[in-house]
Amino acid sequence: MAEPSPKHDVFQAIADPTRRRLLRLLDDQEMPVTVISGHFPMTRTAVSKHLRILADAGLVKEKKVGRETRYRLDPEPLLELKRWLAYYERYWENKLGALKRYVESEADS
Template structure:
């Protein structure tokens, strides 16, 4: 594994609800860790650990502005997740179509 390899993959990173929430929080804006921490009932250290996992997966970038570290979303790694989910959409579509047919047939089979 080379130095540029990610320590966490996108799937591991988004597995935690707090990290998914952090991604949503950073969608439209870059924020310092102090501001981010104010949105959560956990310690700043815990928020920083979650941000580190997201950064290791390439989902957030950090930059220093004076003494402050700011974070912003890097959405490109989410494309891997999108591609993976797209493969399974056909199964969901088939199941939803079958359910729709079942419901429609049940509704037209006559009432008592």
């Protein structure tokens, strides 16, 4: 059976700077919300709401350990973002190439 589609997409989830910071914090370790919230100037409830959006987009996974819930990064959904950005890289490369040719031609003048 296929997994249900996420409630939030990756683009919506990473649009917020706090959520991007959360992803970076959870990059290499699993943490409970009590520890995570100590890294942010907001309430634990606010951090939990951000974590819920990330979880709904599939970017963080939750695991119950005793009475606490621990969170960890799941980078798999970021591949969608990487593929989307890769398409537009050709425009950046074209522009940078044109700039390089222009600068070099001005230097030769």
